[in-house]
Structures are given as C-alpha cells and as structure tokens.
Amino acid sequence: MRIVVVGGSGHIGTFLVPRLVRAGHEVVNISRGTRAAYADAPEWEQVRQVTADRERQDADGVFGDTVAALRPDAVVDLVCFTPESAAALVERLRGETGHLLHCGTVWRYGVSHRAPIREGEGTPPFGEYGVQKDAIARMLKEETANGGLPTTTLHPGHIVGPGWHPIGPLGNLDPEVWRTLSAGRTLRIPGLGAEHMHHVHADDVAQGFERAIERPEAARGEDFHVVAPSSMNVRGLAAAAASWFGQEAHLESVSWEEFRAASTGDHADVSWEHLSRSQVCSIEKARTLLGYAPAYEPDAAILESVRWLIEHDRLGVERPLAV
Secondary structure (H helix, E strand, C coil): CEEEEECCCCCCHHHHHHHHHHCCCEEEEEECCCCCCCCCCHHHHHCEEEECCHHHHHHHCCHHHHHHCCCCCEEEECCCCCHHHHHHHHHHHCCCCCEEEEECCHHHCCCCCCCCECCCCCCCCCCHHHHHHHHHHHHHHHHHHCCCCCEEEEEECEEECCCCCCCCCCCCCCHHHHHHHHHCCEEEEECCCCCEECEEEHHHHHHHHHHHHHCHHHHCCEEEEECCCCCEEHHHHHHHHHHHCCCCCEEEEECHHHHHHHCCCCHHHHHHHHHCCCCCECCHHHHHHHCCCCCCCHHHHHHHHHHHHHHCCCCCCCCCCCC
16 A cells, blocks of 8 residues: 555654555655654665645645645554644545544543543543544544544554653653662652553554554544553652662652652653553553554563663663663
8 A cells, every 4th residue: 555654754653664664565754854763774765755844734724735645545644733634634635545544642531530441431631732632533533433534543652762761750751760760869759659651662553553554444433542561650660760770769759749849840740741640541442453462561661762862872870771
C-alpha cells in the first residue's frame, strides 16, 4: 500500500516509518522538514519526503488537498491536535482514502476511578489537550459508524524512547530526580507515591499502528490503548531507577504544598498533570483484535532512554549505570 504518515519524523514515526518500509509498503512522510528522525535507519532512504507546514495549511484550508494529492491507501496522522483540523482532513479524504489512523492519548480520560481502564470507560478528560483529543476520537468513531471514512484511533501512554527525556519517577522531566537517585540521596515525593503512570516505548506504539494497518477489518471504527503490559507507580519506578545506579531509593513523603514550594520551574505542575490522573489502561482489546504484543515493560523502556541520554551527555548523574 501507499501509506502517508503525517509527522513521521517524531517519536512514533521514528520507529513506524522503518517498520512500514520493511513490511513492503510505499511510504510518504509529511513533515515541516525542521528535524530528522530520532534514530537513523537505512529504510529512510526509501521514504519520499514532503515538506508542509500543517498549521499554516490548515489555516488556509489546503492541508487535506496536500494529503489527498499523494493518493494514499492509508493515512497515519500523528500530529493532529484539534477537532477542526481532524474534521477538515476527514472531509477531504472521505471517499478517496481507505483508512485514516489517528494518534490519540490516554489523557482522553481524567482521574482514574478503577483500574485497568478499558476503552471508552474512563472519566471525562480535563485540560485542553485531553479534551480536544477526546473530541477527535469521538468524532472519528462516529464518522465510521455512520458509513463515512474508515478510521481508527490509537491511544498511547507516556511515550519513551532513545533521544528524548522520559517522564520520570515524579511524573515530570526534572533531571535533578535522576541525579538524586543515582547518588542515593533522599527523594521527596508528593503524597504516598502510589500514583501510577502508564508508559510505552515508541516502537511498541509503532507496532500498534502497523498491526492496525495490517488488520483493517478489525481496526476500523475502533479505539485502542497502546501502552506497556504493566504500569508503575512513583515508589516502584523510583526503586527501579535507583537500582540502575547500584542504589536503594530513599523516599520522603511530603504534601503537595511542600512539594510545590521546593520545586523549580513548572516541574510541580507537570507532576500534578501526570500523577493526579494515576491511570492504568487495559490493552486486552488491542491484544485480541490487533495482535498487539508490546515488547517493553515500562522500566526497560525508561532505562533505554536514560542510558541514551547519559551516553550522549544529555543527562548528568552522580554515578554511572550499574546495569
């Protein structure tokens, strides 16, 4: 098939585009052309690159024309963030493309009331990002149910991979967390540390999209969670991270008010965004209908990212990795 990937140079596309080429597909990547993929792969030499500023073309009402002109059999949209942008693309591709696959997010749900969360059974989202992603997923599902464009939405957790900083044990991107754990110093955590985060390796997300393309009859009109086989809470991830440096995790429970007072920048706000949701998502539907089989547990995926950052002088730690 000819598959157009929108935003294929990012986290997911870095792994998805080579997967699709290896599977024998003709792949076209649409991007702004401002950066290369996070990891090199020989398959990129076979990929047609199309430069387009989606935000600008959406404003001009022509982005759908750019995609449709490539005559794709399937479109994987990895960088759509508003219902208006999604609706415009659907309107243009309806009747011309066999399958539109959209990248959603587990933040389409709000705070967790039960675990695991099955598709569509979470609480209402909060925050602009989650609210808009939920609206897109609902619109796409309705589009297909009403006999329109065949669509599928895949909802990743917190995406991890080599080349960028992972969401860490405190649910933020603060590099001081890794330095503290590597030195065996006490890490102050908000609350009891029982809040969960559901990570996923970018290649496992890519696998989910590839499986959905391979099984269109099972995927069309459906939503799927694409996350790791398990989730980890603050305590568990901190303990695992400390062990990578040959240390034990020493944790001190503090109130959110104390945590915020001692935090710099927006780290406390980012922690709240992740930990207040405390999400654990089911992958049973993706396993059953798509054959989704994630290769990475959360700690293994995060360790790969941390190792890459250290080896490329992107993260300073007190002790070298012991694993």
